[in-house]
Amino acid sequence: MHEIKIAEDLSAIVLEAAKREKLARVTKVNISFGQLIQIVPDIFRFAFNEAVRDSVAESAEIDIEILPVKMKCIKCKNDFQVIGNRFACNVCGSTDLEIIQGKELFIKSIEGE
Amino acid sequence: MEIKIMKNILDRNQNKADEVRNLIKSKKILMMNIISSPGAGKTTFLERTCEALTSRFRIGIIEGDVTTDRDARRLQKYNIPIVVINTEGGCHLDSHSISRVLDLFDLDNLDILFIENVGNLICPSGFDLGEAFKLALVSTAEGDDKPAKYPLLFREAGAVVLNKIDLIPYTNFNYDSFMHDLNNIKSGVPFFKVSCTRGDGLDEWYKWISDQRSLLTDK
Numbered sequence: 473m474h475e476i477k478i479a480e481d482l483s484a485i486v487l488e489a490a491k492r493e494k495l496a497r498v499t500k501v502n503i504s505f506g507q508l509i510q511i512v513p514d515i516f517r518f519a520f521n522e523a524v525r526d527s528v529a530e531s532a533e534i535d536i537e538i539l540p541v542k543m544k545c546i547k548c549k550n551d552f553q554v555i556g557n558r559f560a561c562n563v564c565g566s567t568d569l570e571i572i573q574g575k576e577l578f579i580k581s582i583e584g585e
Numbered sequence: 586m587e588i589k590i591m592k593n594i595l596d597r598n599q600n601k602a603d604e605v606r607n608l609i610k611s612k613k614i615l616m617m618n619i620i621s622s623p624g625a626g627k628t629t630f631l632e633r634t635c636e637a638l639t640s641r642f643r644i645g646i647i648e649g650d651v652t653t654d655r656d657a658r659r660l661q662k663y664n665i666p667i668v669v670i671n672t673e674g675g676c677h678l679d680s681h682s683i684s685r686v687l688d689l690f691d692l693d694n695l696d697i698l699f700i701e702n703v704g705n706l707i708c709p710s711g712f713d714l715g716e717a718f719k720l721a722l723v724s725t726a727e728g729d730d731k732p733a734k735y736p737l738l739f740r741e742a743g744a745v746v747l748n749k750i751d752l753i754p755y756t757n758f759n760y761d762s763f764m765h766d767l768n769n770i771k772s773g774v775p776f777f778k779v780s781c782t783r784g785d786g787l788d789e790w791y792k793w794i795s796d797q798r799s800l801l802t803d804k
Contacts, residue, residue, distance in 0.1 A: 474676060474677060474707060474708035474711055474712070477675070477677070477679065477708075477712075478594055478595065478711075481594050481595060481597060481598070482594045485590065485592060485594065489588055489590055493586075493588050495586075495588075503594070508736060508737040508740070509711055509737065510707050510735075510737065557732075557733050557736050557766065557769055557770055558769045559736075559740065559769055559770050559771070559772075560769065560772075567768075567771075567772035567773065571740070575737070576593075577593060577594040577595050577711070578591070578592070578593060578594065579590045579591070579592050579594055580589070580590065580591060581587050581588055581589045581590055581591075582587070582588050582590060583586065583587045583588070584586060584588070585586060
């Protein structure tokens, strides 16, 4: 249920941006989540709708892009997408890796009028 | 009209966590964030650790608990500073709650600070508290599939503890399968096989945590 806290923090960012840009209505919120964060989109939407109830963003649609896990091999510098839960380089087999994508909780933009 | 924002949603948490990390580091305290399911044995693990280490280190505990102070009361007998954070139903601690309670400790007289997070394997993994490392604690009674189901926690963990190894004969826990999944996610992570009720494997843990603390320059 970390969805609730994340939705609350997102709503604060959205409402602040809407105020700054003097929007009368926020129609869409575009976000990206890394696959490792294990967000359940339906729960997240529900939590966000509750967080923005009675505000300019109350009818905003949420577009969630899920980003697959990508790693960089420290040894051979290969970048690759992780399939399943095997966190090992698909070229040299090394497990000395750096996560380059998959932990995002990112707001890209809002749309409104 | 589209307005670009391009911002980490948990920026507020991350900024505060960075602040906490700097403060804790400047005080040369080893802060550890213990994450496990409810009932995996976090509090018993802390009881054993306090028994073994309070004579050598000044230990403090931040106890994250959903509604009660029962865990904290179990730890009171060690006569160490303990602060309870009741999350009132919240499923994880965040860096702001940690920052607020740090004022209640005498940080100049502390070597190790354990944070017992709320029992949960998903939510706490996403919130940096400013710790030196996360410790993932799982028990054999929960099944051997935890690393495969909760890869972020095991990937982020600086150490992994498998508790209740004395119960393996009474469960369908497959040790090889657990280790296979764990090695796929984080090969080489410091790993401790323990039984907190019987004492198996705890000496290696005490040595490791003592070494980690010693890596910080002495006060």
